[in-house]
Amino acid sequence: MQKDLFLKLIDMDRLIFGISELCKMAGVTPRQLRYWEQKGYIKARASEGNKAREYDANAMIKAVLIKHFLDEGYTLNVAVQKIQRYMANMKIIRSIIREHFVGIEEIDGELAVNLGYFDEAKRQILYVIVKDGRSSFKLVDASIGNN
Amino acid sequence: MQKDLFLKLIDMDRLIFGISELCKMAGVTPRQLRYWEQKGYIKARASEGNKAREYDANAMIKAVLIKHFLDEGYTLNVAVQKIQRYMANMKIIRSIIREHFVGIEEIDGELAVNLGYFDEAKRQILYVIVKDGRSSFKLVDASIGNN
DNA sequence: GGAATTTGTCAAGTAAGCTTACAATCATGT
DNA sequence: ACATGATTGTAAGCTTACTTGACAAATTCC
Known part of the structure; x- marks a missing residue:
């Protein structure tokens, strides 16, 4: 299999999610995602005009992690602080997969x-x-x- | 990081996509995805009643691969035949990631x-x-x- | 207790999804 | 070339989902 095609299939940075799907994956509500976006915690692409939000793998991972720490009893602010280190690691994981799955x-x-x-x-x-x-x-x- | 949380972030089999996002990722139209589903080539969950379709990683990979072979000039039927081997491999890839990213x-x-x-x-x-x-x-x- | 955070909910408008049907295009075989 | 089937586009009518904004209800913090 050509590497470019192979990459297309395993590169998480190519993923796109809608708000509905992200909510199901992370176990949160649309209201929460929009509020977190308003606070600058999560970015959503292509929200120009009235078009629907688009999330990438980074946003998905952020949402899952924030929800995880909310469930552990932390406040939103603290949860956002705690995910910083994890986010850096996850970005590295993704680059490893891109780099090493030849x-x-x-x-x-x-x-x-x-x-x-x-x-x-x-x-x-x-x-x-x-x-x-x-x-x-x-x-x-x-x-x-x-x- | 706990393994269960870690898995939640890299396990492709947990992913959920809407038809709009899948179309953008694969470069196809909604009409194509629905027709391919009707022919039994791609499965969409939760299409009961009038609710929106939900696709998983398997469907996403299928769509990308089919589109790839369509672009190479193959007919839909042939493209579906050609992706079979790739699909099996991709399923293994995902299991390897699940198994080895401890x-x-x-x-x-x-x-x-x-x-x-x-x-x-x-x-x-x-x-x-x-x-x-x-x-x-x-x-x-x-x-x-x-x- | 009072203020700030965070989330729920409602309303009104816009966009997107669904099914069905018909048409157009393309491929295949005679 | 012609006919047939496969594949996709497009339109209509309807339903669902998304968006923003506002207000209210919890919850947390000082």
């Missing part, structure tokens, strides 16, 4: 997910090998790997 | 994403270490790792 190949008839170089100097590529529904890691010499 | 930790002050055992017998845990925006892999002895 593609899908087949090695010895088994599905192999190419995660890129484990050790670039030694030219070793790290694969996730899927066998009977279970997955395990495997190092493959770059000169052997078939792409 | 959590986020800190090792020596650096962000470390725990990917689970690289070699369970040797009790070696595979980490993605993030440093200065770049990420690399690292094996850590399980007895050392701080969780």
Whole structure:
């Protein structure tokens, strides 16, 4: 599979959500999302004129995290403070997925997910090998790997 | 971060999309999605009565793939045939993410994403270490790792 | 207790979704 | 070329959802 197509399928930063769907995923009400937006906690794209709001993965993650800390008893203000560190981490997670999920190949008839170089100097590529529904890691010499 | 909260943020199978958002992501029209649903190619949840359709990650991936092959000149029927193998692979990819993204930790002050055992017998845990925006892999002895 | 936060609710208007139907386009086969 | 089926566009009529604004009800904070 070409990498650009593959990326299109796993890149969370390409996701778009409506307010209704985001509410269901995060377990909040539309009123809450709009208020949080008004306070500057969550951004919604394309709310120009009267068009419907569009949220991205970042907003979705924010909403889920804020709701999580609200449920733990924190006030909205404190919840927003607490999610800052998590947001930075989640952004890194997404970049890791973009960076390391290089593609899908087949090695010895088994599905192999190419995660890129484990050790670039030694030219070793790290694969996730899927066998009977279970997955395990495997190092493959770059000169052997078939792409 | 607790694993259940972490999973909530990266598990693609929790995603919900409206028809409008799915159209933008896949580059198709609502008419196309409804027709593909009528033909049994794509499933939409909660279309009972007159309520709005809800799509999941599987449907989103299907739509993107079908559109991709349509753009390559294939007919709808052929495009649907061609995506079968990709769909199976994508389902595996999602399960790998669910299975292997165990959590986020800190090792020596650096962000470390725990990917689970690289070699369970040797009790070696595979980490993605993030440093200065770049990420690399690292094996850590399980007895050392701080969780 | 009083003020500020946060959320619910209602109203009125706009936009979008739904189904059905018909038309237009494209592909396939004779 | 012609006929047939597949695929998509478009329109109508209706229902639902979204938006803003305002007021009220909780809730929290000082």
